[in-house]
Amino acid sequence: MSVSHPQRTAAPVNLAQKASMIDQQWSPRVVAEMNDYQFKVVRIEGEFIWHSHPETDEAFLVLEGILRIDLPEGCVYVRPGELYVVPRGVEHRTAAEGEAKVMMIEPRGVLNTGQEGGERTALNDVWI
Secondary structure (H helix, E strand, C coil): CCCCCCCCCCCCCCCHHHHHHHCCCCCCCCEECCCCCCEEEEEEEEECCCCCCCCCEEEEEEEEECCEEEECCCCEEECCCCCCEEEECEEEEEEEEEEEEEEEEECCCCCCCCCCCCCCCCCCCCCC
16 A cells, blocks of 8 residues: 655655644654654643563654653653653653654654553554
8 A cells, every 4th residue: 555645755854843733732743754764743741651561672762852751660751852762662751841842763653652442542543
């Protein structure tokens, strides 16, 4: 199945502009692909649910605001311009006191709620 992606042009992707186009928090939107990996931007505020991804690591690059990643052994604060990788299988919960804009890097098809599912599960493979 071939999918046409609007970003496949000579123009660079403006992450701040893409994040500003997202109208709903906790709804990751794909902005680019590389091999089997997707680059997604998301706006978050408050706390997400505890979950894990047994099959893959998950990377978070903060664009704006401060991202808190709760882990079993404590929490990590990730600031603009910083990157944090949650290893595969590690239970985690993302959170932000004020709004944060974040880019996530993960394989195509990974659900934002991992195996937990539920009402916070976002539609997958939605491009902006």
